[in-house]
Amino acid sequence: MNELVRQQWLIPALPLLAAAIQSLLPRRARKLSAGICLTAMGASCLLALRAFIGTLGHQEAARAVWNFTWFEYGTTRLQLGFLLDPLTAAMAAMVAFVGFWIFVNATGYMAEDANFTRFFCFLSLFAAAMLGLVVSNNLLMLFICWELVGLCSYLLIGFWYFKPSAAAAMKKAFITTRIGDVGFFLGLLLLYWQAGTLNLYDDGQGALEQAGKLAGIPGWYGGSMATTIAVLLFIGAMGKSAQFPLHVWLPDAMEGPTPVSALIHAATMVAAGVFLVGRMFALFAADASGVALNLVMWVGCFTALFSATIAVAQFDIKRVLAYSTCSQLGFMMTALGAGGLSAGQFHLLTHAFFKALLFLGSGCVIIGTHHEQDMRRMGGLKKYMPITFWCYLVGMLALAGIPPFAGFFSKDEVLLVTFQRSKTVWALLTIAAFLTAFYMTRQMFMVFAGQWRGAHAGHEPGHGHDHEHGGHEPREVPWNMWLPIAVLSVLAAGLGFFGGWYGHYLGVHEEVHHGKHLVMSLSVVVAAVGILLGWLLYGRRTMASAEDPDPLAAKLGALFTWLNRKWYVDEFYDATIIRATMALGELWRLFDKAVIDGFLHAMAWTAWGVSQAVRWVGDEFFINGGFDAVCESVRLSGREFARLQSGRIQGYLRILCLGTVILLVIWYLT
Amino acid sequence: MSVPLGYYLTLGAVLFAIGLCGALTRKNAIAVLMSIEIMFNAAILNFVVFWHYLHNGALTGQVFALFAVAVAAAESAIGLALVIAVYRHYRSVNVDDMRTLKG
Numbered sequence: 001m002n003e004l005v006r007q008q009w010l011i012p013a014l015p016l017l018a019a020a021i022q023s024l025l026p027r028r029a030r031k032l033s034a035g036i037c038l039t040a041m042g043a044s045c046l047l048a049l050r051a052f053i054g055t056l057g058h059q060e061a062a063r064a065v066w067n068f069t070w071f072e073y074g075t076t077r078l079q080l081g082f083l084l085d086p087l088t089a090a091m092a093a094m095v096a097f098v099g100f101w102i103f104v105n106a107t108g109y110m111a112e113d114a115n116f117t118r119f120f121c122f123l124s125l126f127a128a129a130m131l132g133l134v135v136s137n138n139l140l141m142l143f144i145c146w147e148l149v150g151l152c153s154y155l156l157i158g159f160w161y162f163k164p165s166a167a168a169a170m171k172k173a174f175i176t177t178r179i180g181d182v183g184f185f186l187g188l189l190l191l192y193w194q195a196g197t198l199n200l201y202d203d204g205q206g207a208l209e210q211a212g213k214l215a216g217i218p219g220w221y222g223g224s225m226a227t228t229i230a231v232l233l234f235i236g237a238m239g240k241s242a243q244f245p246l247h248v249w250l251p252d253a254m255e256g257p258t259p260v261s262a263l264i265h266a267a268t269m270v271a272a273g274v275f276l277v278g279r280m281f282a283l284f285a286a287d288a289s290g291v292a293l294n295l296v297m298w299v300g301c302f303t304a305l306f307s308a309t310i311a312v313a314q315f316d317i318k319r320v321l322a323y324s325t326c327s328q329l330g331f332m333m334t335a336l337g338a339g340g341l342s343a344g345q346f347h348l349l350t351h352a353f354f355k356a357l358l359f360l361g362s363g364c365v366i367i368g369t370h371h372e373q374d375m376r377r378m379g380g381l382k383k384y385m386p387i388t389f390w391c392y393l394v395g396m397l398a399l400a401g402i403p404p405f406a407g408f409f410s411k412d413e414v415l416l417v418t419f420q421r422s423k424t425v426w427a428l429l430t431i432a433a434f435l436t437a438f439y440m441t442r443q444m445f446m447v448f449a450g451q452w453r454g455a456h457a458g459h460e461p462g463h464g465h466d467h468e469h470g471g472h473e474p475r476e477v478p479w480n481m482w483l484p485i486a487v488l489s490v491l492a493a494g495l496g497f498f499g500g501w502y503g504h505y506l507g508v509h510e511e512v513h514h515g516k517h518l519v520m521s522l523s524v525v526v527a528a529v530g531i532l533l534g535w536l537l538y539g540r541r542t543m544a545s546a547e548d549p550d551p552l553a554a555k556l557g558a559l560f561t562w563l564n565r566k567w568y569v570d571e572f573y574d575a576t577i578i579r580a581t582m583a584l585g586e587l588w589r590l591f592d593k594a595v596i597d598g599f600l601h602a603m604a605w606t607a608w609g610v611s612q613a614v615r616w617v618g619d620e621f622f623i624n625g626g627f628d629a630v631c632e633s634v635r636l637s638g639r640e641f642a643r644l645q646s647g648r649i650q651g652y653l654r655i656l657c658l659g660t661v662i663l664l665v666i667w668y669l670t
Numbered sequence: 671m672s673v674p675l676g677y678y679l680t681l682g683a684v685l686f687a688i689g690l691c692g693a694l695t696r697k698n699a700i701a702v703l704m705s706i707e708i709m710f711n712a713a714i715l716n717f718v719v720f721w722h723y724l725h726n727g728a729l730t731g732q733v734f735a736l737f738a739v740a741v742a743a744a745e746s747a748i749g750l751a752l753v754i755a756v757y758r759h760y761r762s763v764n765v766d767d768m769r770t771l772k773g
Contacts, residue, residue: 073729073732074729645771645772646769646772647768647769647770647771647772648765648766648769649765649768650693650694650695650702650765650766653693653694654694657690657694
């Protein structure tokens with residue numbers, strides 16, 4: 001393991017190198033670009049798997065660290081470092097593996113885009129930053145990578161920057177997450193101040209190893225220092241993992257290309273917040289009062305339920321998944337807050353697989369239906385896109401929590417852990433699980449069942465006259481798009497069985513649960529009822545045309561509109577925070593106009609008055625008469641010299657350089 | 671460190687020359703700005719190198735370099751803002767088109 005940790009740097013370095021090469025490739029070099037990216041990502045995936053295998057077979061949770069000095073600053077040394085422990089190894093393997101298959105899918109999804117190389121450059125850079133975030137043993141390095149993934153997210157959401165909605169979404173995502181990052185940064189400063197290091201593990205000197213000491217120091221607002229730092233770090237995690245009230249950016253982030261949504265906004269980057277809480281778990285749990293963990297649990301629980309209700313009433317295929325992602329991240333946070341490190345992290349891993357699968361599946365649907373995203377104008381795709389359908393079904397069952405798919409086991413562990421901690425939270429999560437099953441069933445029926453309701457509905461399949469150009473009927477996607485979802489669906493189906501093993505592997509020994517059977521059976525019942533209800537509303541009689549009203553809207557009425565408008569959170573922010581900021585800006589503009597400009601104008605008028613006096617007394621009388629002749633000659637010579645002033649700034653610069661060189665030569669010779 | 675001082679100075683000189691060439695010849699205002707950044711970095715490199723070889727142990731060289739980086743960042747932000755303002759006015763970022771100050 002000690003040798004392996006010294007090679008951890010290679011895992012992020014390879015995609016970073018690929019990104020650097022990409023940035024220099026011409027736009028037409030599509031094949032080369034895809035080849036380089038896939039090679040780098042594949043190699044880094046193999047390395048991550050090797051590191052993962054290296055951590056297996058140890059009795060207790062094994063850990064190897066490698067710290068090195070980045071630079072010295074007087075007597076202070078800034079260190080960076082790499083870490084290899086079960087949490088890191090499993091996460092890195094997941095990120096690299098899912099990332100690789102998403103890259104494969106993206107070669108198909110972006111095949112017709114003019115900026116193919118730019119896309120893969122950003123995507124590789126993202127993979128490098130995300131892997132760097134996972135393998136770092138130092139919060140500073142983690143923060144740098146954290147900001148880098150934020151940057152890549154910004155660049156990729158706005159990849160189609162010419163769409164105004166995409167440009168708005170990219171700014172929104174960047175600014176919203178930045179609000180969280182301020183908290184993160186304050187936490188870092190506080191931690192560095194109190195612990196004297198940002199290394200996580202460092203032979204007993206690391207920040208996490210000092211968690212007990214930090215719990216003894218008084219912090220802000222009556223809590224201990226450990227709680228204060230943990231809460232500040234959690235604010236950063238809230239921004240990144242789209243927890244209420246900083247969740248608003250994630251659904252808008254769906255403006256980006258779908259592989260991006262799958263990679264960044266479902267599987268990896270948004271999970272970084274959860275990963276951070278898991279990584280710093282010792283700090284969160286250090287204080288006996290449990291304030292930090294309770295906050296995590298309640299924020300997570302509220303987000304899980306809140307986003308699930310919104311997902312029920314969306315029509316955009318990707319937005320349903322986006323709110324579902326918010327909701328599932330809430331599940332993970334709740335599990336961590338309830339003290340279930342392995343449950344939360346395991347749900348993160350399984351969720352990454354099936355949510356990436358669902359997103360890539362929705363990407364296939366979007367390509368297959370020629371860029372249609374509104375579920376009301378889909379329908380009947382089972383007939384046209386069988387492979388996509390079966391894979392999507394696996395992902396949907398996994399997300400809904402039907403045994404034996406992965407989501408069942410991990411969600412069950414989450415519910416179990418919260419059941420031990422608080423019955424209220426558990427009940428709320430169970431409702432969210434019910435809604436999850438319901439909205440996924442709704443989506444399945446709207447997209448895949450019934451009749452094709454899109455453009456040119458009513459044509460017989462296979463009779464399209466312009467097949468080569470991609471007719472208006474949906475068609476199955478090429479192999480490089482369906483192969484990744486097929487691979488991911490195998491994992492989404494089978495990964496759940498490793499849940500118990502994973503807890504042991506992390507070295508977390510959670511006590512024997514009571515109420516296991518109750519929780520498990522109830523969660524299955526709830527999922528089944530959700531699916532049944534979905535079938536009753538959407539499956540028994542499918543929508544006949546795109547203009548048909550949503551059956552649920554008829555039942556819920558105004559409530560449906562409220563959910564469809566996402567509880568009016570965006571409108572609320574518009575009316576309060578954004579308007580307040582604008583008003584403040586306007587206030588300063590008025591201040592600038594009235595006070596600063598007023599002062600300047602007063603100065604100017606005074607100067608003008610003085611100069612008027614001088615003009616009549618001195619200038620007109622004494623000077624003008626005598627100097628008119630001189631002025632005439634100066635004017636003439638000035639006209640000649642004005643030719644030198646070409647207005648070309650670079651011309652001046654050249655003359656300047658020439659002059660300098662001549663001066664240097666003179667100085668050198670004498 | 672076994673790399674001799676001269677190597678770094680040569681690198682600095684080469685960077686400076688590249689930047690100067692760019693600043694003198696490129697017509698795109700953004701490219702000119704980038705070239706100026708390269709020249710900036712050459713200067714900063716010299717700072718750090720001289721500090722490391724001649725005044726190692728003192729903080730000044732390093733601090734100065736960090737300050738210079740911060741100032742360079744601010745400068746490029748201002749520069750880009752100017753380019754945007756110029757673009758809005760002229761609908762072009764070609765430096766040869768900005769000739770209002772012609773005599």
